[in-house]
Amino acid sequence: MQETKSEADTGHNFISEMTGTEESGYLTFTLGDEEYGIDILTVQEIRGYDSVTSIANMPEFIKGVINLRGIIVPIVDMRIKFNLGDVTYHEMTVVIILNIADRVVGMVVDGVSDVISLSREQIKEAPEFGAVVDTKYIKGLGVVDQRMLILIDIENLMSSKEMALVEQLA
Amino acid sequence: MSIDMKQFYAVFFEEVSEHLANMESLLLAINIESPSLDDLNAVFRAAHSIKGGAGIFAFDDMTEVTHILETLLDKLRKQETILTSEMIDAFLQAGDLLAELKEAHQEGGEVDPDKVKTLCKSLESLSAERAVSPESAENNSAAETVCREITFLTEEKEDISTLLRELAEFAELSCSCDIQDGYKKWCLTLAEASVSDDELIDCITFFAEPGSIVITGLEVKEEKKQEEDAFGLFAEENTHALIENDSFGIFDELPVNSNNDSDDLPAQPSLLLPKAAESAEQETQSYGFFSDEDKHIEKKPVPAGRLKSAVKSSRNGSESSSSIRVNTEKVDQLINQVGELVITQAMLTQISALLDPSEHEILLNRLTQLERNTRDLQESVMSIRMMPISFVFARFPRVVRDLSSKLHKKINLKMIGDETELDKGLVEKLADPLTHLIRNSIDHGIEMPEIRLAQGKEEIGTITLFAFYQGGNVVINVSDDGAGLNREKITAKAAERGLNISDSMTDNEVYQLIFSAGFSTAEKVTDVSGRGVGMDVVKRNIVEMGGQVEIHSDLGLGSTISIRLPLTLAILDGMSISVGDHIYIIPLTFICESLQPQTENIKTINGKGTVVKVRGEYIPLLALHQLFNIETQVHQPSDGILVLLESSNKKIALLVDQLVGQQQVVLKSLETNFHAVPCISGATIMGDGRVALILDAAGLISSME
Numbered sequence: 096m097q098e099t100k101s102e103a104d105t106g107h108n109f110i111s112e113m114t115g116t117e118e119s120g121y122l123t124f125t126l127g128d129e130e131y132g133i134d135i136l137t138v139q140e141i142r143g144y145d146s147v148t149s150i151a152n153m154p155e156f157i158k159g160v161i162n163l164r165g166i167i168v169p170i171v172d173m174r175i176k177f178n179l180g181d182v183t184y185h186e187m188t189v190v191i192i193l194n195i196a197d198r199v200v201g202m203v204v205d206g207v208s209d210v211i212s213l214s215r216e217q218i219k220e221a222p223e224f225g226a227v228v229d230t231k232y233i234k235g236l237g238v239v240d241q242r243m244l245i246l247i248d249i250e251n252l253m254s255s256k257e258m259a260l261v262e263q264l265a
Numbered sequence: 266m267s268i269d270m271k272q273f274y275a276v277f278f279e280e281v282s283e284h285l286a287n288m289e290s291l292l293l294a295i296n297i298e299s300p301s302l303d304d305l306n307a308v309f310r311a312a313h314s315i316k317g318g319a320g321i322f323a324f325d326d327m328t329e330v331t332h333i334l335e336t337l338l339d340k341l342r343k344q345e346t347i348l349t350s351e352m353i354d355a356f357l358q359a360g361d362l363l364a365e366l367k368e369a370h371q372e373g374g375e376v377d378p379d380k381v382k383t384l385c386k387s388l389e390s391l392s393a394e395r396a397v398s399p400e401s402a403e404n405n406s407a408a409e410t411v412c413r414e415i416t417f418l419t420e421e422k423e424d425i426s427t428l429l430r431e432l433a434e435f436a437e438l439s440c441s442c443d444i445q446d447g448y449k450k451w452c453l454t455l456a457e458a459s460v461s462d463d464e465l466i467d468c469i470t471f472f473a474e475p476g477s478i479v480i481t482g483l484e485v486k487e488e489k490k491q492e493e494d495a496f497g498l499f500a501e502e503n504t505h506a507l508i509e510n511d512s513f514g515i516f517d518e519l520p521v522n523s524n525n526d527s528d529d530l531p532a533q534p535s536l537l538l539p540k541a542a543e544s545a546e547q548e549t550q551s552y553g554f555f556s557d558e559d560k561h562i563e564k565k566p567v568p569a570g571r572l573k574s575a576v577k578s579s580r581n582g583s584e585s586s587s588s589i590r591v592n593t594e595k596v597d598q599l600i601n602q603v604g605e606l607v608i609t610q611a612m613l614t615q616i617s618a619l620l621d622p623s624e625h626e627i628l629l630n631r632l633t634q635l636e637r638n639t640r641d642l643q644e645s646v647m648s649i650r651m652m653p654i655s656f657v658f659a660r661f662p663r664v665v666r667d668l669s670s671k672l673h674k675k676i677n678l679k680m681i682g683d684e685t686e687l688d689k690g691l692v693e694k695l696a697d698p699l700t701h702l703i704r705n706s707i708d709h710g711i712e713m714p715e716i717r718l719a720q721g722k723e724e725i726g727t728i729t730l731f732a733f734y735q736g737g738n739v740v741i742n743v744s745d746d747g748a749g750l751n752r753e754k755i756t757a758k759a760a761e762r763g764l765n766i767s768d769s770m771t772d773n774e775v776y777q778l779i780f781s782a783g784f785s786t787a788e789k790v791t792d793v794s795g796r797g798v799g800m801d802v803v804k805r806n807i808v809e810m811g812g813q814v815e816i817h818s819d820l821g822l823g824s825t826i827s828i829r830l831p832l833t834l835a836i837l838d839g840m841s842i843s844v845g846d847h848i849y850i851i852p853l854t855f856i857c858e859s860l861q862p863q864t865e866n867i868k869t870i871n872g873k874g875t876v877v878k879v880r881g882e883y884i885p886l887l888a889l890h891q892l893f894n895i896e897t898q899v900h901q902p903s904d905g906i907l908v909l910l911e912s913s914n915k916k917i918a919l920l921v922d923q924l925v926g927q928q929q930v931v932l933k934s935l936e937t938n939f940h941a942v943p944c945i946s947g948a949t950i951m952g953d954g955r956v957a958l959i960l961d962a963a964g965l966i967s968s969m970e
Contacts, residue, residue, distance in 0.1 A: 148956040149847070150942055151893030160939065160958075162950045165605040169939040199938045261940060 118212040121237065123244055124191065124204040127179030131204075132211070132237055132244040137193050141207055144170075144188035154259055161201065163192065169260060172203040176258070179205070195250050200260060202253075211244075213237045218246065274371075277318045281327075281367045284311040285360050286659060292356050293662040297348055305342040308356070312338060315363060326381050327366050333385050334359050337392040346392070355388055357663070415453045417469055417478040425451065428469060593689065596649050603639075603646045604931045604950070610639045611952040647836070652692045654732045654741070655683035660696070661703055665728065668707045675714050675725040676707060685732040687739045687832055694810055695741070695830075698803040702743040702826055703728060705800070710747030710824060720821070722746065739832060744825035750776055750818040776816040777914055780804040808912070808963065811837060811854055837932050839949075839959065841925040842908065844889050845897035848957045849921075850930055850949060855962035857909040857916065859924060864903045874969075877907060877918045884909065885969050888920040892944065892968070897922055912963040919965065932959065944968060 121132035142163075147170050149159035156175040160167050170190060174182050190201045221233040232252040237244035254261050288311040291304050312334045319327035334356065340346045362376070362384050369376045419425060429440060439454045455465075469478055617625070617632050658680050669676040711717075711726035718724055731742040752775050759766045759778050766778070780800050807814050811831050818824035831837060831854075839850035840859075866878040867886070875886040886907070890897045899905040899922045907918040930949035935942055935958075946961035 146953075146955045148948075148958065150945070150958065151895065152943070160935070160948060160956050162608075162954055162956045165601045165608075165933075165950065167933050167935055167938060167948045167956060 118214045120210055120212050121244065121246065122191070122210050123208040124189075125206050125208060126173055126177060126204055129179070130208065130242060130244050132213075132246045133191075133193075133249040135210055137195055137249050139192045139194040139199065142190050142192060142201075143186065144184050144190050144203060157259065158203065163199065163201075166199060168192065168199045168201050170201040170203060171258065171260065174203060174205060193249060193253065195253050198253075198261070200253055211237075211239055213239065213244075213246075221245075274322065277322060278367055278371050280318060281315050281363070284315050285364050285367075287311050289357065289360050289663055290659050292353055292360070293666060295348070295353065297350055297353065300341070300348045302342060305338065305348075309335065309338040309342055322370075324366070324370055326376070326378070327363060327370075330359055330363055330366070330381060330385060330388075333388045333392070337388055340392060349391075352391055355384070355391055359384055359388060413455045413465075413480055415455060415465065415469065415478070415480050416451065418450055429453075591649075593650075600646055600650070603643050607639050607643055608950055608952065608954055610635055612954060615952065648686075650689045651686040651832075652689045653683060654685045654687060654692060654695070654739075655680075656692050657696050657699060658683045658730055658732075661699070661730065664700060664703055665707065668704060669711075672707065673713065674707065674711050676711055677725050677727045679727060679729045680731075681729065682732040683730075685734065685739060687830065691739075691810055691830055694806065695828075698806045698828070699730075699741070699743065701800070701803050703730075706743060706745040706747065706824075710745035710749075712748055734832075735829075739830045741828045741830070742825050743828075744823060746823040749820045749822055749824045750779070750816065751820060755779060772818075773816070774914075776818060779816075780814070811852060813854065836929050837959075838927070839930045840908070840927050841951075841957065842889075842906075842921040842923065843925050844893070844899075844922050845895040847893075847895055848925060848951065848955075849889070850957050850959040851908060851910070851919075852946075852959065852962060853927070855910045855912055857911045859906055859908045861905075862902050862907050862918075864901075867902050875902070877902065879909065879918070882916075884916050884918045886918045886920060887965060887969055890920070890922075892965075910962045910966060912966050915966050917966050917969055919960075930957075930959070 120135035122135050122138050123130055123132045125131070145161070147159040147161050150157065153159075156172050158170040158172050160169050162168075172182065173179075187206075188203060189205075189207050190203050191207065192199060192201045217239065218235045218237050221230055221235050232248050232255070234246040234248045237246050252258065288308050291308050291311075295301070295304050295308075312331050316328055316331035316335060319325075319331060337346075337352070338356075341348055341352075362380065365376050366381075368374065429438065441452045465480060466478055613632055614636060617629055620629065622629060661680070662678055665676055665678040706728050711728070712720070712722075714724045717726060726745065726747055728745045729742070731744070733740055752772060755775055755778055756766050756770075759775075759781075764778060764781060766775075780803070804814050807828055807830070813829045815827045815829070816824065817827070838853040840853055840856060841848055841850050843849075860879065862877050867875060868878065868883070869875050876883040877886050878884075886902060888900075888902075889895070890899070899920070902918075902920050905920050905922050906924055907920055908924075910917050910919055930951075933948045933950070935945065935948050942958075944961050944964045945958045946964070947959045948956050949959060951957050
């Protein structure tokens with residue numbers, strides 16, 4: 096495991112914000128060989144990949160929209176976005192439905208592992224390199240029983256320009 | 266302990282807006298020569314309610330204005346002063362000022378205190394100078410001290426000696442008695458007494474048969490005054506009800522009835538109705554869902570007529586009193602959920618079609634029943650969002666009044682069909698385009714009174730707003746009997762602006778030119794209109810709502826602009842089409858026709874794409890599979906279907922694989938969780954639960970340019 100003293104802004108701020116031994120829950124999922132964690136409070140539900148209506152002339156990783164109980168929800172495939180894993184769709188393909196800033200978004204991942212709690216001590220600052228996800232969207236690294244989780248700042252990532260999910264001001 | 270005042274503020278502000286709107290509509294409807302007391306009372310009540318609320322929240326400026334307003338109104342309804350048109354103007358100004366003050370309190374802005382002072386002064390001076398001389402005022406109020414004849418019936422055995430003793434304490438009393446059909450008819454004459462009619466009635470009610478009490482002034486001249494006084498009493502009671510907020514508490518007080526004709530006397534229960542009506546009306550006001558138009562029915566203060574109108578409004582009142590205020594979010598959520606239910610039900614029907622009908626007869630029957638129930642439910646839920654169009658219409662009398670007096674034109678506004686209901690979202694969006702059309706009619710349409718007279722027309726111009734249903738649409742006509750559109754003027758102006766015109770254009774095509782941006786035929790720019798922004802905005806707004814605008818005009822006779830809108834924003838009639846294995850929906854309003862083209866009618870223009878010849882007209886062709894990069898078997902126009910779309914007078918032919926079917930779809934926004942997509946106006950959910958995208962015809966057409 097690599098630990099640096101870098102002032103990776105988000106990671107640093109994030110850690111200093113956490114107080115005491117308070118624990119936060121994370122949903123972990125895999126993309127290729129890496130294991131990621133996102134704040135459990137942003138997760139609305141997990142469902143299978145089913146009947147996505149594609150939208151013309153969109154980036155490849157935007158798979159289209161689905162009907163989630165009457166709500167039109169866009170679906171992004173993180174495997175395509177980050178060039179990880181084999182992009183096949185079958186019965187076991189998983190979509191994590193996120194609820195971020197009053198918007199609902201679904202993201203396709205390789206698989207969902209479990210929900211874990213991390214205390215402040217278990218979270219290290221993010222390294223500058225080493226993950227396919229840009230460091231500015233990484234909150235830190237979580238360590239649990241020899242496993243290393245890359246904790247993603249999913250809120251920032253999903254509203255970023257590169258995800259093309261939110262209308263950007265020109 | 267701190268209470269969150271915000272929620273109370275919000276309710277107060279909302280109520281103030283409703284009271285002000287109500288006040289304005291009443292003021293505009295008032296007949297200055299013979300104002301109806303009902304109306305004056307209603308205006309007074311509105312002002313009073315605002316004052317009460319403002320007092321609670323310590324909005325002193327609002328309290329001050331309403332107080333002075335109230336003082337003048339009070340004099341009016343007590344007939345101590347005579348209503349003038351200046352007063353109406355002042356009242357309207359006061360209403361505007363109150364709205365401004367409300368806004369200031371709501372948004373945290375500020376209103377020039379001088380403005381408040383000026384208005385207060387002008388109201389005060391009106392109330393001072395118009396006061397009837399003290400002597401005559403004395404005369405009017407003297408109705409309480411005249412000689413009165415009281416007649417009533419009692420049961421034969423009833424002993425009224427206590428009553429007589431009581432009455433004798435008020436003043437000198439003479440008494441006579443007849444016996445009729447088992448009843449005693451008492452006729453008492455009471456000398457001048459400083460006792461009010463209702464006090465007398467209070468005493469007598471204990472003994473008399475219900476509804477039989479008649480109090481009459483002895484001289485003809487006095488009678489009239491008494492009648493008036495009686496109205497004053499009605500008014501008094503109304504205010505009372507308002508303050509106490511307990512309208513039922515006044516039922517035990519009997520109303521005064523100073524009608525001399527006892528045959529005409531309504532039975533007592535109906536006497537109670539005016540009050541019930543008033544209290545119901547007050548509730549109506551606070552909900553603000555229904556305008557109490559019944560009040561305008563009876564303009565002249567005639568007791569019998571008044572009762573009739575009151576009974577009518579009580580019916581209205583009891584209907585409206587059962588309405589409740591609900592957050593639109595909740596309603597939309599409900600609509601969403603019902604939409605889901607409809608889809609689930611459709612899925613069930615689809616699955617059940619695979620079952621053997623003989624084996625599963627009962628199940629299939631129940632499913633049919635479920636289908637019917639869900640449709641009913643959907644219809645009822647959709648109707649919750651429906652609002653009468655009077656909500657928009659209500660503002661126009663003011664617009665017409667202000668503008669016509671500014672332009673020195675005489676204009677009468679007629680509104681027909683203002684109970685026509687359509688989706689709340691549409692009603693709100695209609696306000697701006699309609700205001701524009703009306704302003705246009707006033708400024709360009711209706712001529713100056715002299716010109717009208719010279720042309721043999723009536724001096725007063727008429728603008729008519731007419732709303733009605735036609736098929737699945739609501740049509741709103743704005744017509745005026747003014748000058749009409751001038752074809753020469755329009756074409757000349759269009760040529761000047763370099764627009765494409767030809768002599769062979771039909772009238773309708775010429776009229777459509779006024780919808781182009783920056784177009785105006787007004788000779789000079791006024792602050793009312795003539796800047797040429799407007800008609801294009803009107804058209805764009807209406808088209809955005811999925812509607813259409815048409816113009817009919819006769820030179821010299823007037824013009825009519827029709828707006829045709831779908832009943833609701835949430836549902837649209839669409840044609841589903843397929844390209845490859847994708848399904849898209851095209852709104853029916855944009856489709857002119859669909860056809861299977863002959864190869865010889867398809868022409869390729871070098872570098873400019875393909876056109877198709879339809880009845881001599883060359884229409885640019887757009888292949889949807891190319892635009893959306895969809896794999897399909899259909900590449901040649903002759904293999905597929907061409908759907909002709911029209912928007913803003915431009916046409917394109919859209920090549921699709923085939924037409925799937927026509928259906929109503931529930932419109933959903935893509936922007937809620939995603940963002941706008943070029944050439945797509947929204948999405949909908951199909952019977953199988955999948956999402957289908959709705960094509961944006963206007964976007965497709967402009968993508969060709």
